[in-house]
Amino acid sequence: MSETALQNKIRLAISSPNVRMFRNNVGQIGRVSFGLAVGSSDLIGFRTTTITPDMVGQQVAVFTALEVKTPVGKVSPQQQNFIDMVNRAGGIGAVVRSVDDATNLLF
Numbered sequence: 001m002s003e004t005a006l007q008n009k010i011r012l013a014i015s016s017p018n019v020r021m022f023r024n025n026v027g028q029i030g031r032v033s034f035g036l037a038v039g040s041s042d043l044i045g046f047r048t049t050t051i052t053p054d055m056v057g058q059q060v061a062v063f064t065a066l067e068v069k070t071p072v073g074k075v076s077p078q079q080q081n082f083i084d085m086v087n088r089a090g091g092i093g094a095v096v097r098s099v100d101d102a103t104n105l106l107f
Contacts, residue, residue: 039078
């Protein structure tokens with residue numbers, strides 16, 4: 001299965017009221033760059049999380065970045081740096097290689 005097909009399956013599987021993920025195409029055509037940033041993950045969005053007991057009922061959106069790879073796909077150093085930055089900042093950043101990886105991470 002291609003990465004694109006896997007991304008589409010993952011987006012369908014994790015679609016819920018509390019998870020919103022968007023395709024982040026990163027690249028360059030000629031001199032024009034597009035996408036969030038070099039190394040940014042394939043799927044960018046958030047997972048809604050209810051926070052501490054003293055704030056019961058309030059929710060926050062936790063930034064989420066999923067780098068989708070096939071079972072043999074390799075993560076570039078820039079992609080790993082982006083994932084590490086997201087995790088250090090309190091977000092959810094991960095490499096996912098299957099629908100199960102994504103659903104186990106987010107639910």
